Amino acid sequence: MENNWPLWEIFIRSKNGLSHKHVGSLHASDAEMAMQNARDVYTRRSEGISIWVVASENITASNPDDGEALFDPANDKVYRHPTFYDLPEELKHI
Amino acid sequence: MDTSVAYILHLADNALILGQRLSEWCGHGPILEQDMAMTNISLDLVGQSRSLFQLASDLEGMGKSEDDLAFLRVGIDYKNCLLVEQPNGDFALTIVRQFFYDAYNYHNYQALLKSNNEQLRAIAEKSLKEITYHLKWSSEWVIRLGDGTEESSLRVKNAILSLWKYTGELFTPVDYEIEAARSGLGVDLEKIEILWAEEVNKIFDLAGLKVPERGWMQKGGKKGAHTEHLGFILADMQYLQRTYPGQKW
Numbered sequence: 001m002e003n004n005w006p007l008w009e010i011f012i013r014s015k016n017g018l019s020h021k022h023v024g025s026l027h028a029s030d031a032e033m034a035m036q037n038a039r040d041v042y043t044r045r046s047e048g049i050s051i052w053v054v055a056s057e058n059i060t061a062s063n064p065d066d067g068e069a070l071f072d073p074a075n076d077k078v079y080r081h082p083t084f085y086d087l088p089e090e091l092k093h094i
Numbered sequence: 095m096d097t098s099v100a101y102i103l104h105l106a107d108n109a110l111i112l113g114q115r116l117s118e119w120c121g122h123g124p125i126l127e128q129d130m131a132m133t134n135i136s137l138d139l140v141g142q143s144r145s146l147f148q149l150a151s152d153l154e155g156m157g158k159s160e161d162d163l164a165f166l167r168v169g170i171d172y173k174n175c176l177l178v179e180q181p182n183g184d185f186a187l188t189i190v191r192q193f194f195y196d197a198y199n200y201h202n203y204q205a206l207l208k209s210n211n212e213q214l215r216a217i218a219e220k221s222l223k224e225i226t227y228h229l230k231w232s233s234e235w236v237i238r239l240g241d242g243t244e245e246s247s248l249r250v251k252n253a254i255l256s257l258w259k260y261t262g263e264l265f266t267p268v269d270y271e272i273e274a275a276r277s278g279l280g281v282d283l284e285k286i287e288i289l290w291a292e293e294v295n296k297i298f299d300l301a302g303l304k305v306p307e308r309g310w311m312q313k314g315g316k317k318g319a320h321t322e323h324l325g326f327i328l329a330d331m332q333y334l335q336r337t338y339p340g341q342k343w
Contacts, residue, residue: 005125026127029238036231037127040134 007056008034010041012048020052031055099154100173100270101280102214103163104316106146107174110164111324112195113139114331115182124185131231132188138224145217152213165335169325170318177260179315179324186239186249190257193232197293198264200229201286210278233297240301247302254306262311265290271316 005027011020023042028034034053043051062070074080116136123129147160177195182188203225206218239250265287267275274280291305298305314320334341 027125028127032234033238036234037131039227040131041127044130044134 005029008038008053009056009059010034010038011052011054012038012042013050013052014048016049020050023047025056028053096154097270097273098211098277098279099150101274102146102150102153104173104270106143106150106163107172108178108195108199109139109146110143111172111174111327112178112192113137113143114327115178115180116188116192118182119188128185135192135224135228135231138221138228142217142221142224145220149211149213149217161335165332169320169328172318172320172324172328173316174320174324175260175263176312176315176321177257177264179321179327180257180260181323183253183256184249186246187253187256189232189235189239190250190253192228193236193297194257194261194264194294196225196229196232197290197297198286200225201289201293202281205281205286209280214279229293236297236303237301240298240303250301250303254303258306259310259312262308263313263315266311266313268316 006029007025008028008031009025010023012023013020026034026037026041028037031053035051038051038053042048113136116132116139119129119132120136121129123132143164144160147163150163151158151160177191180187180191182191200222203218203222207215207222209215209218236250239246241247265283267283271280271283275282295305312321315324
């Protein structure tokens with residue numbers, strides 16, 4: 001059977017306090033069905049407590065060909081990283 | 095056989111046989127997502143049957159295992175409704191069968207929350223979380239097929255026509271159900287039928303489908319008089335335990 005249903009991107013929040021994370025995509029006729037499919041495909045091993053579904057066509061992605069212009073200029077600007085500070089010993093999780 | 099054991103076996107057999115039927119879709123679903131949805135539901139149902147077989151065995155007190163009850167009985171001892179043993183047919187038929195059953199199962203288990211048997215109440219409570227999803231899943235599909243393309247609508251109408259005659263049995267109590275309702279173990283099917291009809295009317299309305307007249311209904315499954323399909327299901331399901339008795343994995 002030809003599957004001409006739209007594609008949906010699925011985001012799962014694994015637990016409270018964490019952000020939704022992209023886990024994959026699937027086909028579904030509409031948002032409600034995408035939600036059900038996501039539940040069946042991506043949460044059957046207790047992976048999450050919240051699901052977002054987003055129509056893939058609504059996502060605007062950066063073009064790999066633009067990679068040089070978008071990302072390379074940051075490579076030689078090491079001063080943007082907070083690596084020049086001496087952190088006190090007591091400070092954790094930085 | 096004790097009527098309370100028979101009643102629990104009836105509930106267990108409904109779940110087991112429909113679970114077995116749905117498992118036949120494994121690897122054959124129309125799309126990957128629905129393949130998984132159906133096998134998930136199948137596993138839920140088999141899990142529910144396991145708890146119920148355990149309860150039936152406890153009530154019977156003969157020390158039988160879940161496997162003994164699932165794999166070593168013959169067709170006439172099975173007490174499932176005729177509806178759940180009907181072949182999968184096309185996707186529409188599977189969906190309509192599931193919807194008719196889920197709508198019944200949901201309200202039946204809601205009522206079982208008030209059973210006088212604590213273990214049965216606990217099984218009903220745990221199962222209801224799964225059944226609530228099953229009903230949502232099958233309802234959404236009935237709506238989409240009924241209100242979908244010309245072909246999907248035609249297929250779902252044909253499915254309703256061929257399965258309707260098996261819905262009456264769900265609400266026609268046999269001796270062990272009458273006794274279970276009287277003792278407080280089971281439920282009053284008359285009340286379930288009203289809730290079921292409301293559910294079916296609501297979803298069919300949204301799907302643009304017509305609910306058939308009640309008409310003549312098949313029955314017999316609950317007392318062991320099955321359609322020819324059950325034998326094939328059992329042959330498939332019981333083959334391993336009968337060929338290699340006691341085999342485990």
